[in-house]
Amino acid sequence: MIASGQTVLEGLKERLKFSGGAAALRVRFMGVLAFQLLLMVMFTALVPRFIGWNNVQSVLFTAAILAMAAVGQSLVVLTGNLDLSVGSIMGLSAYVVYDLASQSPDLKPFVVLIAILFGVVLGAINGFLVAVVEIPSIVATLGTLSVYRGFVSFYAHATEVTSGELPRWTRRLASANVLGVSAYVWLAIALVLLVGFALRALPWGRNIYAYGSNPRAAYFYGLNSSRIVVGAYIGAGVIAALVGLLLGAQVGNINSLLASGIELQVLAAVVIGGVSIWGGSGSVYGAAVGAIVLATINNGLVLVGVQEFYRLLFQGAAIVAAVAVDAVVQRRVLSATSRHSIMEVAS
Amino acid sequence: MSRLLRTYSSELILVGLIVLAFAWSSSLSPYFLNTITLLSSAQFFVIFALMAFGLFPVVVQGEIDISLASTLAVGSVLFAHLSVQGVPFFAALPIVIAATAALGTVNGLLVAYAGLPSLAVTLGTMGAYRGLAYLLAGDAGVTGITPEYLRLGSSWVGIVPSSVVLALVVAGVCAVLMGTTTFGRYSYAIGSSPSASRMAAVPVNRTRVAAYAFAGAMSGLAGLVWVSLYQSARGDNADGSILFVLTAVVLGGVSIKGGSGRAVGVLLAVVLLGSIQIGMQLANVPGTSQTLVIGVLLIGSIGLPRAVQLIRQRFGSARLPAPAGS
Numbered sequence: 084m085i086a087s088g089q090t091v092l093e094g095l096k097e098r099l100k101f102s103g104g105a106a107a108l109r110v111r112f113m114g115v116l117a118f119q120l121l122l123m124v125m126f127t128a129l130v131p132r133f134i135g136w137n138n139v140q141s142v143l144f145t146a147a148i149l150a151m152a153a154v155g156q157s158l159v160v161l162t163g164n165l166d167l168s169v170g171s172i173m174g175l176s177a178y179v180v181y182d183l184a185s186q187s188p189d190l191k192p193f194v195v196l197i198a199i200l201f202g203v204v205l206g207a208i209n210g211f212l213v214a215v216v217e218i219p220s221i222v223a224t225l226g227t228l229s230v231y232r233g234f235v236s237f238y239a240h241a242t243e244v245t246s247g248e249l250p251r252w253t254r255r256l257a258s259a260n261v262l263g264v265s266a267y268v269w270l271a272i273a274l275v276l277l278v279g280f281a282l283r284a285l286p287w288g289r290n291i292y293a294y295g296s297n298p299r300a301a302y303f304y305g306l307n308s309s310r311i312v313v314g315a316y317i318g319a320g321v322i323a324a325l326v327g328l329l330l331g332a333q334v335g336n337i338n339s340l341l342a343s344g345i346e347l348q349v350l351a352a353v354v355i356g357g358v359s360i361w362g363g364s365g366s367v368y369g370a371a372v373g374a375i376v377l378a379t380i381n382n383g384l385v386l387v388g389v390q391e392f393y394r395l396l397f398q399g400a401a402i403v404a405a406v407a408v409d410a411v412v413q414r415r416v417l418s419a420t421s422r423h424s425i426m427e428v429a430s
Numbered sequence: 431m432s433r434l435l436r437t438y439s440s441e442l443i444l445v446g447l448i449v450l451a452f453a454w455s456s457s458l459s460p461y462f463l464n465t466i467t468l469l470s471s472a473q474f475f476v477i478f479a480l481m482a483f484g485l486f487p488v489v490v491q492g493e494i495d496i497s498l499a500s501t502l503a504v505g506s507v508l509f510a511h512l513s514v515q516g517v518p519f520f521a522a523l524p525i526v527i528a529a530t531a532a533l534g535t536v537n538g539l540l541v542a543y544a545g546l547p548s549l550a551v552t553l554g555t556m557g558a559y560r561g562l563a564y565l566l567a568g569d570a571g572v573t574g575i576t577p578e579y580l581r582l583g584s585s586w587v588g589i590v591p592s593s594v595v596l597a598l599v600v601a602g603v604c605a606v607l608m609g610t611t612t613f614g615r616y617s618y619a620i621g622s623s624p625s626a627s628r629m630a631a632v633p634v635n636r637t638r639v640a641a642y643a644f645a646g647a648m649s650g651l652a653g654l655v656w657v658s659l660y661q662s663a664r665g666d667n668a669d670g671s672i673l674f675v676l677t678a679v680v681l682g683g684v685s686i687k688g689g690s691g692r693a694v695g696v697l698l699a700v701v702l703l704g705s706i707q708i709g710m711q712l713a714n715v716p717g718t719s720q721t722l723v724i725g726v727l728l729i730g731s732i733g734l735p736r737a738v739q740l741i742r743q744r745f746g747s748a749r750l751p752a753p754a755g756s
């Protein structure tokens with residue numbers, strides 16, 4: 084009797100390996116990669132120029148900025164929240180920091196530090212509103228999106244920071260090539276690996292996953308929920324502020340509208356990359372691949388000669404499709420974990 | 431009397447704020463407090479009001495729809511096309527309303543039946559519908575709209591612009607719809623607790639789809655007002671106006687978590703935001719800085735009650751022991 088019970092449990096364990104949550108998530112990640120391959124094959128078939136080295140470089144460059152922003156966003160999405168204010172943080176940090184640096188040249192070596200400071204403050208404001216004041220994150224960050232943007236335009240008074248005023252090393256970095264690929268791509272890879280490691284190995288990262296998968300359980304376990312959420316928002320803010328600097332250096336002449344509207348693309352990259360909008364599952368690697376997918380779509384559709392409008396349609400449909408797939412994965416994970424607990428009770 | 435005061439406290443606060451905003455705006459410019467000026471500027475907020483009334487039942491149900499501005503663009507472009515094709519106005523109206531309601535229904539089906547989070551769905555359809563609007567409008571947009579279609583924006587009932595009358599009528603319809611019909615009761619029930627509503631045999635999915643269809647239809651109507659006021663239809667119509675609309679709904683006392691709120695509050699919130707914005711325009715505040723104020727209002731209107739509660743907990747509990755069981 085006991086033996087047969089054992090075999091039933093063994094059999095269940097076997098089945099879990101194939102249909103369990105981890106497997107579903109792995110399939111999800113492979114799905115994005117497969118989609119990316121499909122896109123590449125499709126575009127190459129339509130326009131052979133697509134796979135040329137020059138074009139690949141330009142896709143990677145676009146993807147690099149998007150991927151870095153997506154890494155920041157996924158920190159917040161992993162906690163089950165959203166940050167719609169990324170674009171505004173990027174714009175604010177780029178304009179204000181470079182403007183300060185051009186007004187007082189002493190600050191030029193410290194632009195990165197100042198940007199980090201801005202990122203911490205702006206991210207902390209977001210996190211405070213969401214975690215402490217308990218405003219739903221969409222509403223809170225929709226509010227800060229306009230507040231931060233309003234602040235830049237108020238500060239800027241309809242003037243520009245011209246490319247000559249930027250610290251020279253930022254301009255050089257923007258046009259630098261390392262091993263045939265833009266320096267931004269290497270920066271993006273470094274950031275993805277760094278944050279990926281931090282999420283896997285540091286308590287800060289583990290807490291984000293724990294809180295995101297089940298806020299109540301995290302609370303009962305003794306984790307400080309508001310500190311985790313604020314921490315995630317600060318991480319996202321710092322990354323957004325630094326990406327703002329990079330984007331500003333690339334654009335050259337910075338006005339108060341820099342990076343406005345980018346939040347939708349960033350969110351799209353995160354969602355397509357398989358970071359669950361419900362929080363707690365997905366990885367920054369996925370988000371980075373999501374950014375590459377988006378950059379490929381944008382680039383490919385232009386090469387094929389499709390009008391701009393289709394890009395919006397395609398992007399919108401991709402978000403909805405990705406979320407629909409996530410819903411299926413989510414159900415898989417849930418049923419797998421409930422089977423898990425049944426087994427534990429049984430044994 | 432005191433009970434009436436308590437039930438309508440958020441509306442009364444709004445009325446007080448509107449009086450303040452009027453006083454502030456008229457101190458900025460002597461031209462503000464002029465009935466004709468006010469009524470004709472009010473026209474431009476009719477568009478936001480209609481979208482806000484559309485969003486209102488959706489938010490009451492605890493969901494959100496950020497694709498409404500894109501739906502408006504599709505609606506306005508469709509109106510313009512039908513006008514150029516020579517379709518009579520009263521034939522075009524039901525066609526466009528049906529089309530935008532269909533767009534809303536797509537959102538509703540994805541949210542209700544596929545069980546997807548409404549924010550992600552409408553984020554996707556926001557892009558998709560915007561693309562659709564561009565596709566229909568082409569690069570240059572649609573011009574040459576016949577006067578028949580423009581009458582709404584250029585005619586007056588007494589001294590009140592017809593579009594403002596339309597907004598007031600829709601406000602009334604919304605109040606009746608949410609206050610007295612089964613749909614309204616179901617909406618509040620779903621917003622308070624979807625699972626409890628399901629157990630009480632409320633047709634949750636159908637009611638959700640209906641709310642999204644209503645939101646789409648209202649955006650189509652707002653598209654008509656847009657065409658009649660601006661006499662053009664382009665793919666980028668009303669881009670970014672969802673901030674104003676959502677702020678109006680939330681400021682109007684509709685809980686973003688669902689289950690509460692009244693149409694009167696939404697109407698008052700639009701009036702308040704409108705008078706602030708007109709005041710800022712008179713004071714020559716640039717457009718992007720105006721969004722700063724609206725953003726602060728959005729955060730403040732939700733955050734303030736909670737902030738008061740937090741402060742009370744922190745400082746009040748030392749003096750007053752919290753009543754047991756609260």
